[in-house]
Amino acid sequence: MSAGMIAVVVVACYLALLLVLGLFSNFFFRGTASDYFLASRGIGSFLLLMSLFGTTMTAFALVGSSGEAFKGGIGVYGKMASWSGIVHSACFFLIGIKLWSFGAKYGYVTQIQFFRDRFDSDKIGLVLFPILVGLVIPYLLIGVISSGTVIQNITGGAFPDLFPSANPRFNGAIPYWLGVAVICLVVLIYVFFGGVRGTAWANAFQTIVFMILGCVTFFAIADKMGGPVAATQLVRQYNPSKLKSTATAEDQKVYEQKLAAWEKDKKDAVIKPKKPESIAKLAFLSYMLIPLSVGMFPHLFQHWLTARSARSFRLPVIAHPIMIMIVWVPCVLIGVWATSAIVGGKPIIPPNFSNPNAVFVLMVKKMTGPVLGGFLAAGILAAIMSSLDSQFLCVGSIFTNDIVGHYLSHDRLTDRQRVLVGRLFVIAIVLVTYMIAIAWRKIGVFPMAVWCFSGFASLFPLVFASLYWKRVTKMGAYACVITAAVVWFVLFRESGWGANRTYLVGGMMPVATIIGCSTASLILVSLVTKPPSPATVEKFFGSKS
Amino acid sequence: MRKLVYVMIVLLALVHQDFWWWDRIDPLVFGFIPIGLAYQAGVSIAAAALWAMAVKYCWPEGLVSEQGADTPLTGGDA
Numbered sequence: 259m260s261a262g263m264i265a266v267v268v269v270a271c272y273l274a275l276l277l278v279l280g281l282f283s284n285f286f287f288r289g290t291a292s293d294y295f296l297a298s299r300g301i302g303s304f305l306l307l308m309s310l311f312g313t314t315m316t317a318f319a320l321v322g323s324s325g326e327a328f329k330g331g332i333g334v335y336g337k338m339a340s341w342s343g344i345v346h347s348a349c350f351f352l353i354g355i356k357l358w359s360f361g362a363k364y365g366y367v368t369q370i371q372f373f374r375d376r377f378d379s380d381k382i383g384l385v386l387f388p389i390l391v392g393l394v395i396p397y398l399l400i401g402v403i404s405s406g407t408v409i410q411n412i413t414g415g416a417f418p419d420l421f422p423s424a425n426p427r428f429n430g431a432i433p434y435w436l437g438v439a440v441i442c443l444v445v446l447i448y449v450f451f452g453g454v455r456g457t458a459w460a461n462a463f464q465t466i467v468f469m470i471l472g473c474v475t476f477f478a479i480a481d482k483m484g485g486p487v488a489a490t491q492l493v494r495q496y497n498p499s500k501l502k503s504t505a506t507a508e509d510q511k512v513y514e515q516k517l518a519a520w521e522k523d524k525k526d527a528v529i530k531p532k533k534p535e536s537i538a539k540l541a542f543l544s545y546m547l548i549p550l551s552v553g554m555f556p557h558l559f560q561h562w563l564t565a566r567s568a569r570s571f572r573l574p575v576i577a578h579p580i581m582i583m584i585v586w587v588p589c590v591l592i593g594v595w596a597t598s599a600i601v602g603g604k605p606i607i608p609p610n611f612s613n614p615n616a617v618f619v620l621m622v623k624k625m626t627g628p629v630l631g632g633f634l635a636a637g638i639l640a641a642i643m644s645s646l647d648s649q650f651l652c653v654g655s656i657f658t659n660d661i662v663g664h665y666l667s668h669d670r671l672t673d674r675q676r677v678l679v680g681r682l683f684v685i686a687i688v689l690v691t692y693m694i695a696i697a698w699r700k701i702g703v704f705p706m707a708v709w710c711f712s713g714f715a716s717l718f719p720l721v722f723a724s725l726y727w728k729r730v731t732k733m734g735a736y737a738c739v740i741t742a743a744v745v746w747f748v749l750f751r752e753s754g755w756g757a758n759r760t761y762l763v764g765g766m767m768p769v770a771t772i773i774g775c776s777t778a779s780l781i782l783v784s785l786v787t788k789p790p791s792p793a794t795v796e797k798f799f800g801s802k803s
Numbered sequence: 804m805r806k807l808v809y810v811m812i813v814l815l816a817l818v819h820q821d822f823w824w825w826d827r828i829d830p831l832v833f834g835f836i837p838i839g840l841a842y843q844a845g846v847s848i849a850a851a852a853l854w855a856m857a858v859k860y861c862w863p864e865g866l867v868s869e870q871g872a873d874t875p876l877t878g879g880d881a
Contacts, residue, residue: 332840336821343847344816347854352863359866486835494828501837503825539822546816568866576855583847590840800865 261628262416262430268632269409269639272467273444276460276643280448283456291676294453295367295655301564303573305458309561310574311581312461312644314346314552317404318707319585320472320638324621325614327593328607330535331500334593337537337545339586343579345549351575353553354562356725358571360798361563368652369559369721370660376724377732378794383660385739390556393713394653395691396706401646402438402695405639409437411619412635438695441639445647446688449654450681454564457647464640469585471637475622475630476588482601482625489595496529496598505534520609530609532597544766547773551714553721557645557652589618596621650691654684705756709746716742716772719780727784728795734784742776804860812853819846 259267292298301309326334357372366372369390370383410431418430432440448456483489493501496516499509513531520527552558565571596617599606606624607617622634658680663671671679720738723730749768753761763771824839832841 332837335840336819336843340819340843340846340850343850344819347850351854351857355863356866363867490831490835498828501828503821503839506826539820543820572858575858576851579847579850579854583844587840587844
C-alpha cells in the first residue's frame with residue numbers, strides 16, 4: 259500500500275469516527291433552540307476547556323508554529339504562544355464569565371443581542387453584523403483552504419488512475435476541490451445534527467487527537483535525529499541564531515562566514531545556513547494585543563454561553579496556558595531542528611526550501627513512517643475542524659437570531675422555527691464558504707489570519723468597556739466600531755492588502771494603532787454624549803450603582 | 804490579595820519582555836531547550852499559576868447569575 263493510500267485510510271477512519279460522534283450527540287438533542295445553539299447551558303468544565311482550546315488553536319498551532327520557528331527561531335513562542343497563554347485566560351476570566359452570567363440571566367445567544375441591550379440601541383446590531391460576519395468568513399476560509407491543501411499534499415500516489423496529474427507530487431492525490439468538499443460535508447453533518455453539543459464533543463475529541471499526535475511526532479523525530487540533545491547541537495553548529503529569541507550583529511557575521519563556506523564546498527558544509535532574523539522590542543511587545551481578539555470572537559462568545567455555571571470557567575482559565583505550552587514547545591523545537599536536520603549525511607530540508615508552512619509535514623514524511631504521517635494529517639485536520647465547526651455554527655446563529663429572528667420577524671419565531679432556520683443557514687454558509695474557497699484558493703492564508711485577528715482585537719475596547727465602565731454610551735460604542743473599521747481598512751490598504759508581511763506602524767504591529775484609535779474614540783465620545791439610562795446601568799451593574 | 808494577584812499578572816506581562824536572554828542560547832535546559840524558549844515556557848506555567856490564584860482570590864463579584872439554567876432565548880429587550 260502506498261504512503262498516500264495509508265494516509266487516505268487513516269484520515270477516512272478519523273472522519274468516520276467524527277461523524278459517529280456527531281450523530282450520537284443528536285440522541286441528546288432536546289429539540290429546542292436553546293439546546294441547539296447553547297447545549298441548554300449544560301457544558302461542564304472539561305468539555306468547556308476542550309472546546310475553548312480546540313476553537314482557539316487552529317492548524318497554525320501545529321504547522322504555522324514550526325514554520326515560523328524554521329524561519330525566525332525560538333522567538334515565535336514568546337511572540338505568539340506565551341502571550342496567548344496570558345491574554346486568552348484573561349479574556350476568559352474578565353470577559354467570558356461576566357458575559358456568561360448576563361447570557362444566563364437575560365437569555366442571550368449572540369454578542370449582538372448583548373450589545374443591543376447594553377447600549378440600549380436596536381440599530382447597533384446592524385453596524386456590528388457586517389463587521390463580525392465579514393471578519394469570521396476570512397477566518398473560516400483559512401481553515402477550509404488549509405484543509406484542502408493538507409489533504410492534497412498527503413494523499414499523493416493514492417489514486418493514480420482516478421486523479422492523474424502532471425505534477426508528480428500530486429499525481430493520484432485527492433484533488434483540492436474534493437478534499438475541501440469532504441471536510442465541509444463532515445463538519446456540516448455533525449454541526450447540523452449535533453448543534454453546539456456535537457461541536458463541543460467533536461472539539462474535545464479533536465483536541466485530544468492533535469495534542470497526542472503532536473507529542474508522538476516530537477518524540478519520533480527526536481529519536482530519528484539521535485535524541486533531542488543531538489538535534490539541538492546540530493542547530494548550534496549550523497544555525498545558532500535560531501536558538502535565540504533574536505539575532506545579533508555577531509550572528510549575522512557567523513551566518514555570512516558559514517554561507518561562504520557552504521558556497522565553496524556544498525558537499526562538505528552539508529547545511530546551507532538560514533538568514534538570521536531579529537525583532538525590535540516594541541514590535542515584540544505589540545504582539546500582546548493580537549490575542550485580545552479572543553474577547554470578541556463571536557464563536558467563543560457562543561461557547562462561553564454553553565457553560566453549566568460560572569464555576570465551569572475555572573478549569574479553562576487555569577489550564578489554557580499549559581495546554582498551549584504542551585502543543586507549541588514541541589512544534590517550535592521541530593521547526594528549529596528542521597533548519598539543521600541531517601540524516602544519512604544529507605539535509606532533510608532542501609537548501610533553498612521556500613515554504614516554511616510545509617516544514618512540519620516534510621519532517622514527518624521524511625523522518626517517520628507513512629502510518630504516523632497519516633495520523634499526523636488527521637491531527638492537522640482535527641486542529642482545523644475544531645475551529646471550523648464553531649465558526650459555521652456561530653455565523654448560522656447570528657443570521658438566525660439577529661437577522662431573521664430579530665430584525666425580520668421581530669422576535670416572533672417559534673423555538674422549532676429557530677432550529678430549522680439555524681440549520682438551513684449552516685447549510686447555506688457551508689456552501690458559500692466552499693464556493694469562495696474554490697475561487698480564492700491562491701489567497702495568502704497568513705496575512706488573512708493576522709488582519710482578521712487584528713480586526714477582532716480592535717473591537718476589544720467595546721466589550722471591555724461594556725462590562726467595566728458604566729459611563730460608556732451608545733454613541734461611544736458607535737464611534738468605537740466605526741473608528742476601528744475605518745482605521746483597519748486604511749492600514750490594510752497601506753500594507754498592500756496584507757501583501758507586506760512586515761508592515762509596522764511606529765515600530766509596532768498595526769493592531770496597536772487600531773486599538774489606540776478605537777479606544778480613544780470610545781472614551782472621548784462617551785464623555786461628551788448623554789450617559790446611559792439608570793435602568794440600563796442597574797441592569798448590568800446592579801442596584802448599588 | 805486581590806490587588807496583589809492583579810499586580811503579579813501585570814508583572815508577568817512585563818517580565819515576558821525577556822530581552823536579557825534574547826541573544827543567549829545557554830544554559831540549555833535538559834540539554835536541548837535553549838534558555839529563551841525554556842524561559843517563555845516558564846512564563847506559560849507562571850501564567851497558569853497566577854490565573855489559579857485569580858480564580859481563588861479575585862472571583863468576579865456581583866455576577867447577575869452564578870448557576871446556569873436553561874433560560875429561554877429572548878433575543879434581547881432593545
